């Protein structure tokens with residue numbers, strides 16, 4: 001059995017930052033493995049540990065810089081990685097259809113039985129790639145999965161999942177494999193990479209692939225969405241902010257709270 | 266292609282969800298701009314009852330798809346595809362809910378429509394221009410769609426709900442799905458987050474977020490809650506990490522709370538969190554980041570380090 005996990009290196013913005021054109025100035029960005037993908041990687045590795053002969057492969061669309069992040073996934077137990085990059089992919093905003101097209105080409109080569117993605121990427125938060133990919137490759141899917149019955153999957157080839165809906169309600173769904181599941185945070189406890197894992201990751205393969213390697217052309221990855229503006233939203237805040245030392249601000253807040261009847265015995 | 270707009274309503278376990286009424290407002294806004302009609306689709310469940318509720322001001326036609334009871338994405342994708350062929354709209358508008366995320370991307374992919382998710386505003390000038398946020402609401406962006414057809418999902422709570430009833434035409438849509446293509450089965454629902462404490466009953470909540478850094482520091486915020494006679498709640502990552510039980514989680518997938526006072530400690534104010542607490546009477550935020558979105562909805566705030574401020578507050582209230 002083969003499990004494919006899509007992973008993305010996402011940028012996080014520091015507290016103080018500046019916008020340069022249609023992006024946040026690079027000086028204020030820190031890169032990390034997308035939070036949701038960390039859970040997807042963990043789920044794949046747990047599946048591998050529970051079954052026999054399960055290969056876990058990760059795939060990323062991203063520049064060379066992303067390799068450090070990909071190594072983290074390898075150190076946690078992913079067997080090998082694929083990194084797709086090409087000048088034509090270097091756009092401000094890759095729309096969902098474009099990403100699905102690239103991943104589809106990888107899926108056609110790898111033929112995984114199960115694909116795990118994160119629910120969304122923490123940076124642009126489209127939350128759509130996994131389901132679009134499933135449709136594009138003609139597989140079943142389930143979005144926002146916060147529980148997966150691993151034993152049932154291994155025995156029956158059916159993903160028995162909980163989908164986390166709003167308001168503390170979960171939907172119980174059975175999905176036939178092959179399928180794509182978009183993984184929600186909290187489904188498991190992502191491990192830290194062990195020293196041994198980190199050492200082993202150094203010798204694992206990260207296969208670089210261009211569009212041509214995947215049988216695609218620049219024309220196949222023309223996004224239909226364009227980012228034309230980025231700005232800091234006008235603060236709608238009419239909050240009273242207390243300034244000064246911790247002692248002073250705490251005293252001021254305390255008197256407001258007392259007025260509201262908080263803390264009165 | 267017509268200039269019409271097709272909006273897809275959402276319901277669960279017998280009730281239309283709020284976003285359905287917001288979709289009518291958003292869909293009408295778009296249809297006014299495109300110069301077309303607003304069609305609303307309601308798929309599965311008590312479609313006739315729903316259609317009556319959706320006969321709202323601004324709606325031209327309600328299409329009912331009488332198949333199955335609860336949401337099933339394989340049914341929804343087929344039904345929206347068939348309605349798309351019938352209505353030939355320029356835009357399909359869907360909710361950016363958990364179920365919306367389970368079918369809208371597949372609809373867009375199948376119909377080869379560009380997809381904009383989680384829109385908080387839009388304009389139409391021959392094509393859609395949408396406003397959406399990035400980096401956990403730290404920035405807003407303008408996204409232009411290079412196509413005269415589009416699929417878009419809207420964020421809940423951004424458009425007002427349409428509530429004025431007006432007779433819309435109701436059409437029963439003749440829908441015959443390919444049943445072999447229905448390969449996922451919804452087997453039931455489960456309520457989670459029950460337990461000893463019901464945070465939605467509390468008058469005062471002290472809520473802890475990822476700014477707390479370590480599990481052992483939770484105790485500091487618990488002591489504040491104790492000193493204030495308040496109940497402890499949290500944002501999602503605290504529950505994901507297993508530091509507090511699920512019944513303490515505030516937000517879209519946790520509890521909706523409306524206490525008299527809500528004190529957010531080290532919580533950024535992500536949209537899914539705010540969905541659960543924006544109805545609090547008074548909101549207080551303690552956060553080191555002056556740009557944190559939580560300050561946009563706060564009434565009082567301290568831009569400061571919780572590890573310095575919280576101990577002082579505990580002392581103010583004579584806590585241990």
Ligand SMILES: Cc1cc2nc3c(=O)[nH]c(=O)nc-3n(C[C@H](O)[C@H](O)[C@H](O)COP(=O)(O)OP(=O)(O)OC[C@H]3O[C@@H](n4cnc5c(N)ncnc54)[C@H](O)[C@@H]3O)c2cc1C
Pocket residue numbers: 119120144363401473474475476477499500501502503514515516517518519520530531532533534535536537538541551552553554557569570571572
């Ligand atoms: C489908 C879906 C459903 C979701 N449902 C929920 C939900 O129900 N509830 C929920 O909460 N989230 C939910 N989320 C997650 C949500 O998007 C955010 O990831 C989450 O709310 C962030 O929690 P946080 O504010 O505690 O953490 P962060 O966003 O990491 O914020 C931590 C904050 O702490 C501040 N901070 C750091 N150090 C200090 C310090 N020393 N003193 C003071 N402040 C400090 C930082 O400035 C920052 O603002 C959901 C997401 C998805 C995709």
